[in-house]
Amino acid sequence: MPKKIAVIGGGFSGTMVIRQLIVHGFKGTIHRFIQENSETLGPAYKNNSAPLLLNVRNQNMSAFPDDPSHFVRFLEARYPEVALPNNFVQRSIYGHYLKTIWDETKDLSKKAEIQLQLVSTFQVDSEEYDAIVLATGNELPRIPSGISEKVITSPFYQGNPWEIDYNSMQHEHPIFILGNGLTMVDTVLSLRHAGFKQKIVAISTHGFNMLVHPENEILTEQVSLPVQQDLHSLVHFFNTQRKALSHTQFLLLVDSFRPIFSTWWQRFSLEEKKLFLCKFRHVWGTIRHRIPAQIAQKINEERVSGQLVVQAGKLLTLEENGPCAKIEYVSDNQVINGDFACLINCTGPETDLAKMTNPTIKELLSRQWILPDLIRQGIDIQADTHLAHGNSPMKIYAIGNLCKGTLWESTAVGELRAQAKLIAKGILESK
Ligand SMILES: Cc1cc2nc3c(=O)[nH]c(=O)nc-3n(C[C@H](O)[C@H](O)[C@H](O)COP(=O)(O)OP(=O)(O)OC[C@H]3O[C@@H](n4cnc5c(N)ncnc54)[C@H](O)[C@@H]3O)c2cc1C
Structure with missing residues (x-):
């Protein structure tokens, strides 16, 4: 079993990879690299006094893929007034949830005699690690042209x-x-x-x-997905359903498709992916980000x-x-x-690896320990393991936004919690 792991990132993904490693029996040392102001929460849930809400209902925000009601139970215990599964709670509450999970994780690591340390600067030169997990989250938006x-x-x-x-x-x-x-x-x-x-x-x-989230969450229409899993069939399917269904039922159909979009995405040809980027990504983004x-x-x-x-x-x-x-x-x-x-x-995070400003990503790319994917949406990874392709002397895994080119949907808690478990198990099973 690997003995020394570096997890780079102070957000949800970093916390959950470490938690899953510990839960699944890791023994050894974990160095977690965080930036000074991250509070181990990341920008989404960091203490922010503005009354911003989650964009996802409570019932879909559990940090654990095998325990879907975990977040709702946390709310029932600490914030009963907003605990309804259908609610959208303040992001600062989710920050409290993540902090609680991180504190528990530190306690669990002590009990399991795991050396868990927070470190501020990642030294790419340190080849002492058996595996590195890149959980660096969102890059800053690209600087628009026309600005001196x-x-x-x-x-x-x-x-x-x-x-x-x-x-x-x-x-x-x-x-x-x-x-x-x-x-x-x-x-x-x-x-x-x-x-x-x-x-x-x-x-x-x-x-x-x-667009606005519909009030009720139940897709009552029985709709079968197209048999052909290509982009053209998918676009035709959604166009037809948009006309056939009510607005609410159409949005719920999109929600029901989201968890399997990655599987479709991986079957698309390179040309189909490029076509999606060029013609459909904005429409898809608008329909699904509500x-x-x-x-x-x-x-x-x-x-x-x-x-x-x-x-x-x-x-x-x-x-x-x-x-x-x-x-x-x-x-x-x-x-x-x-x-x-x-x-x-507010144009959204940079996805082209070559243009990213994150020093760790830049350094790893310059060594070709990681490589850009073919459509310049992040790191080239193996979809079923999250292992980065490249010449690295150690295993490098990536989670979250960095995996967009390979998976497309790789941003929300629902996706990240499953990825964290997959990566932790992959590390534990590797030699
Ligand atoms: C404003 C906002 C609201 C969101 N709302 C929701 C929501 O309601 N529901 C939902 O499911 N998802 C939401 N998301 C999606 C969100 O991206 C995920 O839920 C999740 O928080 C991402 O976690 P992460 O750890 O992958 O990345 P991040 O939260 O971005 O954390 C990455 C961390 O790594 C640190 N870091 C980066 N590089 C380095 C380095 N080289 N060394 C050390 N540290 C480094 C960064 O400082 C950051 O703290 C939201 C995202 C944003 C930005």
Whole structure:
């Protein structure tokens, strides 16, 4: 059995790989590498005073694949007022849940006489490990073109939407958000919570509206998936069902398909994957990334009052203009110029390994210990083991967002908890 493991990452995935290793009988040393401010929670559930909610119902947020009601039982014991399985609770509560699991994990490691240490900087040179688990989570969004180096490092460009520097932002001019998905929604609510009252303009390539989770969760329609498992058949199937089913039943059909989408994805040819990326990823992302009704109501109020304007558009330039940022963009075939407090980049995490800024990923890639997948959506891994392909002298596993190119759906707790168990068992069974 391997004796020394490095787990790199301070979020859900890192915690759950370690927990699964311990539960399944690991003996030896685990070094967990975390960044200073991670609180072992990651950006999603880190202590954040804004009243943001989970985007997934309580009943689907258990950290353990074999114990689906674990999170609901935690809520019943600690937060009974919000424990209904169908609810969406505050993310800070989920942070409490993860902290509790991490504390238990540390206790379990002591009882099992496992050396579990938190370490702050990962040294790629240390070839002392039998296995490395990359649980590094979301990369920062790619810096848009049209922005000078000087502006990128100024308060006019907020490149980390999960850690906005509110203190550096002025309250007079409107705020510009690039992207209009879940991160935009979080950002708008966080800005309001932090006291920013000015108008917000959000643009994205397609300008799709966010969809709302249906109230009830039961798919009553019996629908059979197509026999042919290719992209064309899948698109045809969803197009047909969209017309045949009610809106709610259609969304629930999409939910029921999500857990098996990875299996379909792996059967798609390279051309089909590229076609999906080019033509369908935004539609699919909009349909499956939904917000709870309470959040949708707040966003709707913002839009109706004109305080939030969401448009399809394209950023052209961002320049410093005295106390504000001058932003030029195209929307509705018109070039628009305006002075803004800043631009907040909510375009989603960088997925191209070659463009990632994470020092560990950069270093491992430069040594070719890890390789990009063919569609540049993360690390090339073996789907059934999560082992990275490459020339590494030790086994390297990847979990979560880094595995998108191979699995496509590899982001939410439902996916990560199963991956954590799979990786832990793989490590324990390896020589
Ligand atoms: C704002 C937001 C809300 C979300 N809401 C939900 C939800 O409601 N339901 C759901 O199922 N999923 C949700 N998700 C998906 C979320 O990504 C997963 O639930 C999960 O939190 C991801 O965990 P992770 O550990 O893989 O990554 P992360 O949480 O991103 O953690 C990775 C950690 O590794 C650290 N790290 C990175 N590189 C290094 C390094 N070189 N050395 C040391 N440490 C490093 C980072 O600082 C970070 O703390 C949300 C995601 C976000 C961003």
